[in-house]
Amino acid sequence: MSNNITASQKKNIDFIRQLNEAPDGQVVQDALVTSANYFLDVLAKKVNQYKLVNTGDLLKKAKIEEIGTNQVNVKLPYYYDFINKGVRGARSKQPASSPYSFKDSYSMSAEGRKNIKSLIDNGKAKLRVVKPGREVGLERKRRNVADIQLDTLIFAIKSGGIKRRPYFDEALEESRKEIASIVGKAYGKEITLSIKPK
Numbered sequence: 001m002s003n004n005i006t007a008s009q010k011k012n013i014d015f016i017r018q019l020n021e022a023p024d025g026q027v028v029q030d031a032l033v034t035s036a037n038y039f040l041d042v043l044a045k046k047v048n049q050y051k052l053v054n055t056g057d058l059l060k061k062a063k064i065e066e067i068g069t070n071q072v073n074v075k076l077p078y079y080y081d082f083i084n085k086g087v088r089g090a091r092s093k094q095p096a097s098s099p100y101s102f103k104d105s106y107s108m109s110a111e112g113r114k115n116i117k118s119l120i121d122n123g124k125a126k127l128r129v130v131k132p133g134r135e136v137g138l139e140r141k142r143r144n145v146a147d148i149q150l151d152t153l154i155f156a157i158k159s160g161g162i163k164r165r166p167y168f169d170e171a172l173e174e175s176r177k178e179i180a181s182i183v184g185k186a187y188g189k190e191i192t193l194s195i196k197p198k
Contacts, residue, residue: 029072033072036074039074049167058083062074062075083165089101090102098161106155116157
């Protein structure tokens with residue numbers, strides 16, 4: 001067992017030595033930033049291909065974060081993977097392979113409601129609402145047609161789910177080889193790239 005630990009430690013020391021022998025740290029860091037930008041360009045292409053642009057926040061909120069030397073993170077809004085993997089509806093098991101699902105609650109955050117409303121306002125979601133019936137007494141709250149449309153669309157999304165559109169997985173796969181090449185040139189050697197979304 002001790003031989004395995006020693007071999008493992010030696011491998012780590014060799015890797016650290018290789019990093020020290022690598023070109024100037026700034027060259028490597030620049031290559032990582034270039035790679036992150038390349039990935040975001042491919043991601044934007046996939047977002048447009050799948051027609052996922054509504055407010056544009058998915059791409060506007062994407063950030064490249066440099067963590068020390070030899071590490072760059074690409075940060076996306078938390079919901080990026082919901083569209084990528086799809087979300088099972090509260091009344092539907094589709095898409096069955098998704099790790100995400102809506103609960104039976106049909107409420108939505110203020111930000112979510114605003115985004116859904118913009119779909120209606122931009123004409124990307126079309127709903128026809130029959131004029132509400134006459135309200136009796138004060139028990140029923142007056143609601144305009146826009147509010148009814150919004151609630152109807154939220155109910156439809158949460159009950160039916162969100163279809164899987166693997167824009168992120170495809171962008172990752174499509175950019176992997178080029179990113180490995182960019183970073184490999186900075187190190188002056190061929191490398192194998194491992195990219196894992198958190």
